[in-house]
Amino acid sequence: MSAATNNRFVWINNVQRIISLRNISRIILLLCLSLANLSAQPAPGKPQPSCGMPIFNSARERAFYYKRTGWKPGQTIKVYFVNGTELERGVTEHYAREWERYGNFKFEFHQEKKTVKEHTILIKYEAQKPGVAGWSTVGWGTESTDSHSMSFAVGTRSEGTILHEFGHALGLSHEQMSPGGAIDWIPAEAYKYFREQFKWDTAKVDAEILGKTSDANMNWTEFDHESTMGYYLPGKLFKSGKPLGVSFHLSELDKKGIAQMYPGRQAPADRLPTDLYFADSGRFIDISAQEATVKVFLDDQLVKEVVAPKNGYAGKIDIDPYLRNKRTKLSISIQPSGQKFQGFVTVQETGKYLFSLGCTHEYPCARGNQTVTRSVYLTHFRDRNRGQDSFGSVVTNTPPVPAPTDDYNDLKGNITINDQLNAKLLNAILGRKVGEARTWLAKGANPNAAYQGWTALMLAAYLGENDITKMLIVRGAALDTRIADYWTAYLIALKLNRLDTAELLQKAGATTRGATMNMRSLPSL
Missing domain, CATH: 3.40.390.10 (Collagenase (Catalytic Domain))
Structure with missing residues (x-):
């Protein structure tokens, strides 16, 4: 992309x-x-x-x-x-x-x-x-x-x-x-x-x-x-x-x-987000403000104006009477009057906190002494977005491009082992550098290279690196080598929910014995 x-x-x-x-x-x-x-x-x-x-x-x-x-x-x-x-x-x-x-x-x-x-x-x-x-x-x-x-x-x-x-x-x-x-x-x-x-x-x-x-x-x-x-x-x-x-x-x-x-969708004219509430009554707003004039609007109607001093202001608004439509616009306007201004509205229902909206002098929304306005829509959970709010789509349902098949011919046949390349192979696997791992295997890195008991195949399984796993299998890596007297590459993949990797190893002939005894902890890497 x-x-x-x-x-x-x-x-x-x-x-x-x-x-x-x-x-x-x-x-x-x-x-x-x-x-x-x-x-x-x-x-x-x-x-x-x-x-x-x-x-x-x-x-x-x-x-x-x-x-x-x-x-x-x-x-x-x-x-x-x-x-x-x-x-x-x-x-x-x-x-x-x-x-x-x-x-x-x-x-x-x-x-x-x-x-x-x-x-x-x-x-x-x-x-x-x-x-x-x-x-x-x-x-x-x-x-x-x-x-x-x-x-x-x-x-x-x-x-x-x-x-x-x-x-x-x-x-x-x-x-x-x-x-x-x-x-x-x-x-x-x-x-x-x-x-x-x-x-x-x-x-x-x-x-x-x-x-x-x-x-x-x-x-x-x-x-x-x-x-x-x-x-x-x-x-x-x-x-x-x-x-x-x-x-x-x-x-x-x-x-x-x-x-x-992801280009191709026309942007909506109205770019405000929509936040959810869940109850049919008991909904209210807490206002907290300091060194600012704060105005609260519901559907662009002014419902509260507060001139907050340095020692702050706190108040409450019952918003049940205003939530009559499927979607209600909530806005807060904050006009700073001091260097440490803040203004927030906190939406609650039946005593439970839902979310806050506002700004303080410390936040990125602050623009010096300029007025800051923050707005969202409120809607009930039953009227939530199920896709109806996504406009201007030109979705063409393009399927994902499948990965090309690879027979790994360059890794087959007699390749002289060069153990001096083993460290480079292991570093490539740890770095998820698929191309580099393939290069070192083709040049003779040992597919059974290991560091502190962790074989190359175990590392690939640990990371869920299926392409590297396939390469190592083609090069004849030992499938059932164990670390800590228990963990094989297959069991490591299974423990970490790398099910695609585990399936590759199983099809290659790895033993699945011990797969139901996965309460043990993996050794440190």
Whole structure:
């Protein structure tokens, strides 16, 4: 996928060839933090989603993805569920379709169980690790009927989490990874922050953050502090003073970027997002403001005006009388009167927090003393978006391009083993460099090369690298070598839900003995 670079965005340039960042410990982590109520946005003054999570992590922390193909402009992308209630599935569909309004593709949500092995997104709601709300593969779903490609915490209603993970599924990377942000970082503050928060030394910060000037597998543009794809990072790290990861709707540049990535859909004239509520009564808005004149509108009717002093203001509005239509426009206007202004409305129902809308002097939305206006639509869950809000589509239902068949003739026959190439082979596998791995095998690298007990085949299985797995099988790699007196390449693939890889190994003759005894932990890599 190619793209112009006149707008901020970061996405996979070619998901068929995406590689990791030099080694396993630096594969992008596909997570975002949850809120106490898994709500769409945090209440004012509460911790932000994604705050404090690792920017990168090891593959053992779920950082895995398929890379054999990507979605194409004009394609219908099927979405299935392993489990989930009507509420969980409906909320997920509603917010995922916000991407669909701007990119030329069509989500096709299925409620029946997936039974056909084809390339789709497959979602499961399940317990997550502490502080985690979900994860997704990047730029690819899964062909499996039971190995899911996207995961959410049980009960997820978070717009930000759903947008973020579907962004990954469509091929988008984390905003903090963008080389476009290089000029905005304050090096001294970055060194201090990542040393204190993540124990990174100067060299690692340079390699991972400050030195990210290019990436052959990515397209990127101007850095966007409001992107839904960013993890929270404080404003003190940036010359602009604006934090990253505090917006949980699509930014304007998110919208433009996905349109560049999947061209062909006419942008909607009305670009406001629609947030959900669920009750038929007991709905109200809390207002919090400081050093600002704040006006609250419902369907463009002024319902409250507050002149907030330095010591702040808090109030409440019953909005039941205003929610008479299928969709109601909520707006907040904030006119700063001091340097530390803020203005927020928090939507609640029957005592439960739903989401917040507003701005503070610290946020990217702030424009000095200029008035800031933030708007969304409110709609009941029963009137959620099932595809009816996606206009201007020229979807052509282009199927994914199948990967060409390869008989690996260059890897067959008598190839003299050259063990001096083994390290290069292992590094290529760890770097997900398929072409390089093939080159070293063709030149004589040992298909049974190993490091600290991990064979080349085990590493390929661990990463779900099917092409490399096929190459090693063709070169005659030993299928049943064990590490820690138990783990074979097949069992490693099975443990990590690399079912396509496990199937390749099984068909090649790998033993499946022990497949039902998977309670053991994998050895460290």
